[in-house]
């Protein structure tokens with residue numbers, strides 16, 4: 210492949226492309242941005258663009274301004290802006306030097322003890338060129354640090370201490386309990402909570418406006434609801450729904466994600482509470498087939514629905530308890546890949 214490319218004369222204007230070449234022409238920079246996933250296209254470029262977490266962002270911003278950035282440990286669920294915040298900080302500190310001053314390692318890179326001893330230590334120990342008064346401090350960004358082995362984390366503890374004068378470390382993870390206490394105590398910790406609905410809505414409105422999308426209020430509410438505070442998820446759903454239909458309505462969003470619609474859940478709860486078991490079972494199985502719904506999604510949504518309807522608290526407790534049992538058994542079966550046993554499972558659980 211590489212040999213063929215080297216042998217072929219360089220084709221600049223494309224008009225004289227070899228006839229044998231049938232692939233698509235490479236995308237221009239503008240076209241590449243246009244077709245890029247919206248999660249990347251709308252990744253906050255500066256700290257001011259980061260939605261929510263104002264207190265955290267302002268603190269980090271102030272520390273950066275005062276040149277007192279500590280080692281950082283950002284943790285919390287996915288899609289809440291951890292990586293974006295650090296990248297914005299790095300862009301702010303280094304500007305055009307960004308590429309030289311930051312070592313970024315994420316889950317796709319090997320991050321065993323060897324990498325800590327070699328790559329990270331080499332980067333941290335190298336002298337940075339600085340033409341200003343003060344030598345600039347470098348940044349090592351360890352994204353998804355909870356995937357690092359324990360040995361690597363212990364080795365990192367020593368490296369952090371040794372190179373504190375020249376290098377700052379930013380660790381990002383979902384599960385802080387997977388980071389050894391010795392590392393945690395060397396960093397300033399910030400928890401990124403799931404974004405609340407109003408922040409997701411505001412950011413989505415901005416993107417909807419920039420893309421000129423046709424989204425009604427129901428569609429927007431569905432996007433916010435299904436995202437559960439995960440901004441990445443909301444953008445992915447928005448983009449895939451936009452690809453599937455011109456108008457983004459509540460129905461289009463639910464259809465695109467395969468989640469049961471609120472009105473379907475209402476109907477299912479009505480059957481379960483009012484119809485005899487066999488009729489209810491038949492209706493649900495029928496709806497599941499017709500709409501291609503997953504039983505686990507139905508159970509989860511019905512559980513949430515039980516919280517919303519008025520009923521004596523002892524009945525509510527019993528229902529939620531039983532639904533939790535069904536969800537648990539389903540989860541185990543899904544893990545074991547026992548899809549076919551769903552109907553028998555419901556009978557068993559009921």
Ligand SMILES: Nc1ncnc2c1ncn2[C@@H]1O[C@H](COP(=O)(O)OP(=O)(O)O)[C@@H](O)[C@H]1O
Pocket residue numbers: 247248249251252253258259260261286287288289290291292293294401404412440441444
């Ligand atoms: N707080 C936020 N403000 C604005 N956009 C966000 C925020 N959090 C996440 N996003 C969007 O979701 C995408 C993924 O965010 P990212 O920072 O990688 O999340 P995390 O590292 O917490 O999993 C970003 O590209 C951005 O489009």
Ligand SMILES: [Mg+2]
Pocket residue numbers: 291292293352353381
């Ligand atoms: Mg991330």
